[in-house]
Amino acid sequence: MLLNFKYIRNNEELLTYLKYADNYFESIGYKEHGLSHALFTAERAADVLRQLGYTARIQELAKIAGFLHDIGNLVGRNDHPQSGAIIAMHILSKMDIPEERYNSDIFEVFGAIGSHEDKNMTPPTEIAAAVVLGDKTDVRCQRLRNKEQKFKDVHSKVIAACNNTELKINKDKKEVSLELDINTEICSIMEYFEIFTQRTIYCSKACSVLNCSFSLYINGDRFL
Numbered sequence: 493m494l495l496n497f498k499y500i501r502n503n504e505e506l507l508t509y510l511k512y513a514d515n516y517f518e519s520i521g522y523k524e525h526g527l528s529h530a531l532f533t534a535e536r537a538a539d540v541l542r543q544l545g546y547t548a549r550i551q552e553l554a555k556i557a558g559f560l561h562d563i564g565n566l567v568g569r570n571d572h573p574q575s576g577a578i579i580a581m582h583i584l585s586k587m588d589i590p591e592e593r594y595n596s597d598i599f600e601v602f603g604a605i606g607s608h609e610d611k612n613m614t615p616p617t618e619i620a621a622a623v624v625l626g627d628k629t630d631v632r633c634q635r636l637r638n639k640e641q642k643f644k645d646v647h648s649k650v651i652a653a654c655n656n657t658e659l660k661i662n663k664d665k666k667e668v669s670l671e672l673d674i675n676t677e678i679c680s681i682m683e684y685f686e687i688f689t690q691r692t693i694y695c696s697k698a699c700s701v702l703n704c705s706f707s708l709y710i711n712g713d714r715f716l
């Protein structure tokens with residue numbers, strides 16, 4: 493069997509891990525990090541590569557890595573990319589993947605999972621870069637668990653204020669644009685950058701791996 497998203501998406505063991513990881517995050521007051529975030533990251537990572545003309549196989553591997561990228565939160569927030577890669581190895585090694593595809597496919601996925609929080613570095617592969625874009629642009633307000641959470645800290649305020657998080661790709665011009673609608677009655681633009689400057693730079697690094705520029709628009713104004 494080739495490594496494929498359908499198998500991963502329907503794997504009961506993985507779904508249980510995601511559920512418990514999200515339960516852990518809920519108990520410490522963090523925003524949603526379960527199935528919804530996994531699917532969003534997977535779909536967006538694959539879609540970025542599709543729009544830029546990468547092969548269907550590269551898209552599929554990015555979708556798998558995107559789905560699995562936060563699975564390590566099951567055992568704790570610290571170092572979750574590394575624990576996540578090990579957990580993924582435990583699951584994926586049970587699949588009957590042809591030997592000639594095992595290393596190339598599996599290591600692509602592990603590398604993308606293991607490097608997805610390395611904000612001081614450039615993502616090592618196109619798949620890792622796509623996962624970073626999927627993950628770091630998921631600032632949907634739906635990820636907050638309740639209305640009270642938006643007053644918890646600045647990070648939660650930013651998330652609560654984001655109504656739209658559209659990623660636009662221009663293949664010909666090699667441009668990736670993140671367009672955010674932020675409700676400034678909830679969160680000022682300054683507060684957004686207080687929390688998200690580092691991840692904005694990380695998205696820019698990810699785009700460079702895909703040979704694209706990165707721009708950021710907030711409420712129609714260009715900031716990068």
Ligand SMILES: [Fe+2]
Pocket residue numbers: 561562572608609
């Ligand atoms: Fe993460």
Ligand SMILES: [Fe+2]
Pocket residue numbers: 529561562627
């Ligand atoms: Fe994530």
